[in-house]
Amino acid sequence: MRYSQVGVALLSVMFILTLLTTFAVYMVEEDHLLLRRAQNQRTITQGTQLAFGSEQWAARVIQRDLKLSKTDHLGEDWNKLGSPVSVNDGKLRTTITDLHSRFNLNNLSSRDKVWYPAFKRLLRLLELDETLVEAIVDWIDSDQQRTHAGGAEDLEYQLNDPPYRAANQSMADLGELLYVQGFTAEIVELLAPFVTVIPNAKVTKINVNTCPPLLLQILGDQMTAADAESLANARGETGFESIEIFLQRPELAGEANVTAEPMISLSSEFFQINSQVSIDRLGLNMESIVTRNAARESVSVISRKRGYL
Ligand SMILES: [Ca+2]
Ligand SMILES: [Ca+2]
Missing domain, CATH: 3.30.1300.30 (GSPII I/J protein-like)
Known part of the structure; x- marks a missing residue:
C-alpha cells in the first residue's frame, strides 16, 4: 500500500x-x-x-x-x-x-509595486479592462481620493441607485466585488477561479505549488502561457521544495525572477x-x-x- x-x-x-x-x-x-x-x-x-x-x-x-x-x-x-x-x-x-x-484581493490596498502590477497582468491575461484594479484599490483604501480616473469613491457610488458608499476597508467576501465600480456578474465569474478574499488585512502570498498556471504567468511581465505551463509541470508530484530552486527556473530568468520573489511561497496558512x-x-x-x-x-x-x- x-x-x-x-x-x-x-x-x-x-x-x-x-x-x-x-x-x-x-x-x-x-x-x-x-x-x-x-x-x-x-x-x-x-x-x-x-x-x-x-x-x-x-x-x-x-x-x-x-x-x-x-x-x-x-x-x-x-x-x-x-x-x-x-x-x-x-x-x-x-x-x-x-x-x-488564489490572488487575495485584499492585497490591493494601494498602488504598490508588487500586487498592483501583478493584478493588472491578471486582468490583461483574462482580456479584462486593466483599470478595474483602480476601483478595487479605492474600495479598500481608507481615503476618499480617487487614485486614478478608473477609480471610484463615495462621490461615484452615491450616484448609484440605490446609493451606497465605498467600504474603505479590506473586503469581507468575494461577493462584495459586485458592488465595486465596473464589476459585473460575468467579470466576477471569470475572475473567481483565480482570486479570493481573505478577511484579514494581512497580505498573503501565492503558493506556487498549488496555484493554477495562469497565476504563475502573472509573476513576470514577459512570462508566456508556455512558460507558466512548463513551470506548473516542473512541480511534479511533490512540488518545489525551496524558493531558491523555484527562482532558478529558466522560465523566470531575468525580470520575472525579481518580480516573483516577493509574491510567492511554498506553504500556506489559509x-x-x-x-x-x-x-x-x-x-x-x-x-x-x-x-x-x-x-x-x-x-x-x-x-x-x-x-x-
Ligand atoms: Ca477609498
Ligand atoms: Ca503540507
Missing part, C-alpha cells in the same frame, strides 16, 4: 470517529407525532451538525499535514478529499482549497473548507475559512458562510 493510500485510510478513520460523536446526539427516540415541521427542523439540525463535523474533520486533516511536510502541494492528503461519503440517510462531501492558490450535505430534502453548503498556525500547530476558523439549496 502506498504511503498516500495509508494516509487516506487514516483520514477515513478520523472522519468516522468525528461523525460518531456527532450522531450520538441523534440517537433519540422517534417522535410519535411525526410532524413534518419537527422532521424538517430535525433534518436542518442534523445537516448542520454534519457540516460542523465535516469542518472539524477537515481542520484536523490540515493540522495533521504540518507533521507530514514543510511545504504544501497538490499531491497532499488535504487535496485528496472530495469523494461523497454516505452518512445515515444522506451524503456528505468535504473539500479543502488552499486559499494561497484554507477554505467546503462541506456539502444532502439529507432528506435538504441541501446545505457550508464554507469555512480557517487559518493554520504552524508554530502552535493549531487550526482555527475565522469565518463561516452557510447556504441552503
Whole structure:
C-alpha cells in the first residue's frame, strides 16, 4: 500500500470517529407525532451538525499535514478529499482549497509595486479592462481620493441607485466585488477561479505549488502561457521544495525572477473548507475559512458562510 493510500485510510478513520460523536446526539427516540415541521427542523439540525463535523474533520486533516511536510502541494492528503461519503440517510462531501492558490484581493490596498502590477497582468491575461484594479484599490483604501480616473469613491457610488458608499476597508467576501465600480456578474465569474478574499488585512502570498498556471504567468511581465505551463509541470508530484530552486527556473530568468520573489511561497496558512450535505430534502453548503498556525500547530476558523439549496 502506498504511503498516500495509508494516509487516506487514516483520514477515513478520523472522519468516522468525528461523525460518531456527532450522531450520538441523534440517537433519540422517534417522535410519535411525526410532524413534518419537527422532521424538517430535525433534518436542518442534523445537516448542520454534519457540516460542523465535516469542518472539524477537515481542520484536523490540515493540522495533521504540518507533521507530514514543510511545504504544501497538490499531491497532499488535504487535496485528496472530495469523494461523497454516505452518512445515515444522506451524503456528505468535504473539500479543502488552499486559499494561497488564489490572488487575495485584499492585497490591493494601494498602488504598490508588487500586487498592483501583478493584478493588472491578471486582468490583461483574462482580456479584462486593466483599470478595474483602480476601483478595487479605492474600495479598500481608507481615503476618499480617487487614485486614478478608473477609480471610484463615495462621490461615484452615491450616484448609484440605490446609493451606497465605498467600504474603505479590506473586503469581507468575494461577493462584495459586485458592488465595486465596473464589476459585473460575468467579470466576477471569470475572475473567481483565480482570486479570493481573505478577511484579514494581512497580505498573503501565492503558493506556487498549488496555484493554477495562469497565476504563475502573472509573476513576470514577459512570462508566456508556455512558460507558466512548463513551470506548473516542473512541480511534479511533490512540488518545489525551496524558493531558491523555484527562482532558478529558466522560465523566470531575468525580470520575472525579481518580480516573483516577493509574491510567492511554498506553504500556506489559509484554507477554505467546503462541506456539502444532502439529507432528506435538504441541501446545505457550508464554507469555512480557517487559518493554520504552524508554530502552535493549531487550526482555527475565522469565518463561516452557510447556504441552503
Ligand atoms: Ca503540507
Ligand atoms: Ca477609498
